[in-house]
Amino acid sequence: MNIQNDALKQLEDLKVRHRKVDEHIQDLIRGFNNDQLQIRRLKKQKLQLKDEISRIKASLLPDIIA
Template sequence: MTASPQMDRTEVLLVRLATLKQEHRDLDEAIHALHEKGKGDALTLQRLKRQKLMLKDEIIRLEDEITPDIIA
């Protein structure tokens, strides 16, 4: 039997990070489009912005986990 290729933890985190960054960009575009067209009510825009901030926090957490700070 041949062993199936497996991704190590860093590779998994990098894929997750790329996915989160794309979701963050998509939300940013959606917020901008709703704001420009005046079609988004305040509650919807607030919810999308909160979701975008949560994604940003998760992105930062993953980036720190992938490349931890080295104290010199």
């Protein structure tokens, strides 16, 4: 059960990081100095975080055979 708790903690940490990256992207987009390269990098990082979140969620769900 400890492994599951660790995964849940990691999942929450990733969600927080994902939210912060999204907020940073939105701030850059609203700003006057749109650094498109930085925005692109942050979007890539956000996607990687989302993929990691999905991977952890999938590992926490039991396999259901229909």
